[in-house]
Amino acid sequence: MKKILFALCLATTSLLNLTNSFAQKGKLYTFPIGVESYTYRNSFPKSVVATLDTIKALGITDMEGGAPKGMTEAEFKKMCDERGIKISATGEGYDQLVKDPMDAVRKAKALGASFVMVAWIPHQKASFNLDNAKKAVADFNRAGKVLKENGITFCYHNHGYEFQPYENGTLFDYIVKNTNPEYVSFEMDILWAQHGGADPVQLLKNYGSRFKxxxxxxxxxxxxxDLSGGTPPENDVTLGEGQVNIPEILRLAKKAGIKHYYIEDESNHEYEQMPKSIAYLKSLKE
Known part of the structure; x- marks a missing residue:
């Protein structure tokens, strides 16, 4: 399996003539290729080495992720370093972050990451409410302060359910407006924003500087x-083939100064779709 996957990616790399970044004149996407490690959630448990070789073969040099099960952060970082892959951000569970923010700091620094993100606020399924949002605001402000004091930026990753209507906006608006920008930043997941009924373009216009x-x-x-925060994997398609306005999002994201962009493919066809998504980004013009 390892040899097959690696050979497939080498062939794809040759075909697409990918580079480590898209810094060519006139290109819209001018940042290092990044990937969210969840994309390869089915591959890492089988072989960390083969999966990282696959990622390297695609020309990816930036990753959001954590150490796979059974491996320390230092061990995983070393393997990534050997392949020219930087771990710029890592994830943490909500409850664990609230319980021990310094542990999140320790893991991030061991990985060489500058950002820690949380992607889910605990709540009753499809029933995210104001009390959930208020608790998250307090927890994020408190934990984010600890991270900031230790050189790490905390980001909350939207998942769609936060766009529950509230007053003249949504509960996402409430979270943004009531968290301290010194301690709490955001990671925009453009699919989940769209799925939750929000407009990623408008979110960038409203809160551009808060997204990192x-x-x-x-x-x-x-x-x-809908507001469930979930959708079947077959609804996650190759970049440019769906309903999200990616070119306009990238234009505004560049203006907002977003630091890292990670392709995340939650389909069960990541080996087919990832090269196509990278090629799509490479094709975009200013």
Missing amino acids: LMHLKDLKKGIKG
């Missing part, structure tokens, strides 16, 4: 989202 990271992914055309 971005997940690049696309939602299948014709799919109507």
Whole structure:
């Protein structure tokens, strides 16, 4: 399996003539290729080495992720370093972050990461409410302060359910407005924003400076989202083939100064879709 996957990616790399970044004149996407490690959630447990070789072969030099099960942060960082892959951000569970923010700091520094993100606020399924948002605001402000004091930036990653209507906006608006920008930043997942009924373009216009990271992914055309924070994997399609306005999002994201962009493919066809998504980004013009 290892040899097959690696050979497939080498062939794809040769075909697409990928580079480590898209800094060519006139290109819209001018940042190092990044990937969210969850994309390869089915591959890492089988072989960390083969998976990292796959990522390297695609020309990816930036990753958001943590040490795979059974491996220390230092061991994983060493393997990534050997392949020219920087771990710029890592994830942490909500409860663990609240319980021990210094542990999140320790793991981030061991990985060489500058950002820690949380991607889910505990709540009753499809029933995210104001009390959940208020608790998250207090927890994020408190934990984010600890991270900031130790040189790490905390980001909350939207998952769609936060766009529950509230007053003249949404509960996401409430979270943004009530968290301290010194301690709390955000990672925009453009698929989950779209799926939750928000407009990623408008979010960038409203809160551009609060976003530091971005997940690049696309939602299948014709799919109507909801506030559940979930959708079947087949609705996650190759970048540019779905309903998300990726070119305009990237234009505004560049103006906002977003630091890292990670392709996240939650489909079960990541080996087919990832090269196509990278090629799409490479094709975009200013």
